[in-house]
Amino acid sequence: MTRPKVAFFSFGSCEGCQLQVLSAEDALPDLLRAVEIVNFREAVDERRDDYEVAFVEGSLVRPADVEQVQGIRKRARILVALGACACLGGVNAIRNRRSVAELAREVYGGRRDGVFTTLPDASPLSSAVLVDYELRGCPIDRDEFLEAVRSLAAGTVPVTPAYAVCVECTLRGTACLLERGVPCLGGVARAGCGAVCPAYGAPCEACRGCHDVPNFEALGEAFARHGMARAVAAEKLQLFNNYREVRETWERALPSPSGT
Amino acid sequence: MRRQKAMDQEVYRFPRSRLGALIERLARDYRVVGPVRRGAEHAWADVGPGAELALDYPTTMLPPRQFFAPPRELLFRFRRGADGRYTCHEPEAERPVALLGVHGCDLTGLRVLRSFHESSCRDRVVTGRLDRAFILGLACWAPCTAEAFCRDMASLESEAPAALYAWDLGDVLLVKVLTARGREVLQDVTALEAATSDEQVALRHRLRVRHEAFPSHLRFPPDRLAVALEAAADDLLWEATADRCLSCGRCNLVCPTCTCFDVGDEGTLDGAAAVRFRRWTGCQVPGFSKVAGGRDFRPTRAQQLRYRVVRKGKYMPERYGMVGCTGCGRCIAHCPTHISIREIFRQVGGGGGAGAAA
Numbered sequence: 001m002t003r004p005k006v007a008f009f010s011f012g013s014c015e016g017c018q019l020q021v022l023s024a025e026d027a028l029p030d031l032l033r034a035v036e037i038v039n040f041r042e043a044v045d046e047r048r049d050d051y052e053v054a055f056v057e058g059s060l061v062r063p064a065d066v067e068q069v070q071g072i073r074k075r076a077r078i079l080v081a082l083g084a085c086a087c088l089g090g091v092n093a094i095r096n097r098r099s100v101a102e103l104a105r106e107v108y109g110g111r112r113d114g115v116f117t118t119l120p121d122a123s124p125l126s127s128a129v130l131v132d133y134e135l136r137g138c139p140i141d142r143d144e145f146l147e148a149v150r151s152l153a154a155g156t157v158p159v160t161p162a163y164a165v166c167v168e169c170t171l172r173g174t175a176c177l178l179e180r181g182v183p184c185l186g187g188v189a190r191a192g193c194g195a196v197c198p199a200y201g202a203p204c205e206a207c208r209g210c211h212d213v214p215n216f217e218a219l220g221e222a223f224a225r226h227g228m229a230r231a232v233a234a235e236k237l238q239l240f241n242n243y244r245e246v247r248e249t250w251e252r253a254l255p256s257p258s259g260t
Numbered sequence: 261m262r263r264q265k266a267m268d269q270e271v272y273r274f275p276r277s278r279l280g281a282l283i284e285r286l287a288r289d290y291r292v293v294g295p296v297r298r299g300a301e302h303a304w305a306d307v308g309p310g311a312e313l314a315l316d317y318p319t320t321m322l323p324p325r326q327f328f329a330p331p332r333e334l335l336f337r338f339r340r341g342a343d344g345r346y347t348c349h350e351p352e353a354e355r356p357v358a359l360l361g362v363h364g365c366d367l368t369g370l371r372v373l374r375s376f377h378e379s380s381c382r383d384r385v386v387t388g389r390l391d392r393a394f395i396l397g398l399a400c401w402a403p404c405t406a407e408a409f410c411r412d413m414a415s416l417e418s419e420a421p422a423a424l425y426a427w428d429l430g431d432v433l434l435v436k437v438l439t440a441r442g443r444e445v446l447q448d449v450t451a452l453e454a455a456t457s458d459e460q461v462a463l464r465h466r467l468r469v470r471h472e473a474f475p476s477h478l479r480f481p482p483d484r485l486a487v488a489l490e491a492a493a494d495d496l497l498w499e500a501t502a503d504r505c506l507s508c509g510r511c512n513l514v515c516p517t518c519t520c521f522d523v524g525d526e527g528t529l530d531g532a533a534a535v536r537f538r539r540w541t542g543c544q545v546p547g548f549s550k551v552a553g554g555r556d557f558r559p560t561r562a563q564q565l566r567y568r569v570v571r572k573g574k575y576m577p578e579r580y581g582m583v584g585c586t587g588c589g590r591c592i593a594h595c596p597t598h599i600s601i602r603e604i605f606r607q608v609g610g611g612g613g614a615g616a617a618a
Contacts, residue, residue, distance in 0.1 A: 027529070030528065033530060034528070034529040039397065130543070149529060150529050162550075163507075163509055164509060164545075166508035166509060167510075167545060169512065172323060172542065173303050174595065175321070176596065178596050179596075183434045187506040187508045212546040213561070215505060217504075218597050221597050225598065
């Protein structure tokens with residue numbers, strides 16, 4: 001079996017997803033036997049463009065990002081988006097509700113000339129190129145990444161969950177946070193993380209986006225039922241799910257919190 | 261069906277202080293599991309030092325079927341040899357399970373589980389685990405939750421498939437022998453003393469009080485559900501109820517009679533070895549009814565919700581001989597929007613017809 005050549009790239013992100021790959025220490029020897037890494041700025045000196053699989057982290061935030069990801073798309077046979085920023089726009093998209101001029105004033109005091117140019121919206125990779133597979137999460141899950149590599153190396157399709165985080169909470173025996181009045185998005189959020197946040201008492205923030213058939217009206221009802229305003233659900237969703245096309249899926253059902 | 265009063269059969273005194281001895285005795289042959297306190301909840305877990313058996317538990321979130329058809333189960337391992345051929349290995353043999361303190365709803369659930377695995381797919385792995393298990397049933401004195409409706413579903417007084425069945429009277433439990441194995445184990449840890457007449461009076465009294473403690477929510481017997489649900493096939497209630505459904509799947513996972521599973525492989529990076537496993541899924545879990553080519557044979561939330569209810573009340577009794585709802589109330593209690601199968605049963609069975617009269 002020849003080893004597929006793979007590359008890692010990043011745009012607007014904390015590069016934490018690539019760190020997840022590097023921190024899979026026990027699996028790295030096997031990973032390097034299974035694939036050949038030809039480009040990975042965070043880890044290796046090599047810079048080659050003859051890759052077949054590109055793993056791309058981050059959201060597109062500058063005009064140059066769009067050109068660069070289109071170049072990656074041309075060279076790669078398979079493009080995999082890594083993490084919340086690449087798949088959803090992620091936390092970078094929180095800024096999308098405000099104008100670039102307004103943001104520039106706030107961040108640079110108006111003296112932004114010559115810093116860099118900015119896209120009006122921080123955007124997921126899919127806004128500019130065809131994405132073959134998505135590995136979601138903030139950050140991605142190591143095991144899910146390794147399983148995806150195995151599937152791609154074997155020529156099969158990586159499968160990731162289509163269902164809610166509630167499934168994983170229930171299976172690991174975590175008592176429902178909503179029932180305790182904690183604003184948890186698990187009922188609409190996509191699973192795959194093993195419901196790790198609720199297991200430690202932290203409500204789900206839907207960092208993997210929403211599952212295949214989210215019912216935001218019902219989420220609003222569940223919040224209300226457990227003594228929380230529907231607007232709290234909207235406010236929580238803005239953290240990772242604020243990119244225009246994602247936001248449109250929940251905005252109608254859940255009233256926006258004021259001032260955003 | 262044979263029904264006898266408790267006193268007609270072998271009923272013995274079991275001093276509470278002997279529970280430890282019972283656990284010790286069972287641990288020789290079984291993995292001993294019972295309700296254990298976990299924070300504010302109770303869960304089925306191995307009992308022993310540090311995990312005390314909590315027989316006064318109301319109920320658990322996950323039902324006992326987890327020990328017979330586990331949430332994630334290794335089916336076999338396979339490996340590619342140097343010659344390119346694959347070899348398969350079965351999982352290691354596991355210890356049989358002793359379950360202590362199983363309530364009527366969950367005893368019924370285990371019978372439903374068997375009825376499905378015996379008739380539908382002849383799953384000898386699951387029925388084998390049920391065959392080898394040792395079960396101590398435990399009577400309830402009051403509804404465990406506001407959602408429970410076990411009396412309506414005729415599971416409150418279930419005793420099979422228990423080997424021993426207990427009524428907890430405080431310092432002493434009265435224990436009925438239901439199988440030869442049960443008698444054998446009981447004999448090893450107690451002197452098989454008959455209940456005193458005071459204890460028998462106390463039990464009769466508790467049983468009378470209990471009957472009043474469990475309110476009746478449905479005005480018809482569970483065997484009428486099939487007809488009622490058939491008549492309600494096009495009812496608007498499915499749409500209206502599904503509007504509140506998150507499709508989170510909790511109702512499936514906490515159900516003592518859900519049996520659906522998904523099968524998958526997980527392998528090493530070099531593709532030389534893998535495991536095949538199965539894991540729980542359910543008809544309310546997104547993706548469940550998607551098939552090859554991306555088609556979905558039950559695409560709407562209303563169809564999915566209706567399917568769950570109709571399977572429990574009609575398809576299961578018709579195909580496997582037992583109603584698939586035990587009235588445990590878990591799916592209601594754990595639904596984030598409190599969708600109630602009891603309320604649906606009441607609506608489809610209550611409006612006119614023979615059901616409303618009784």
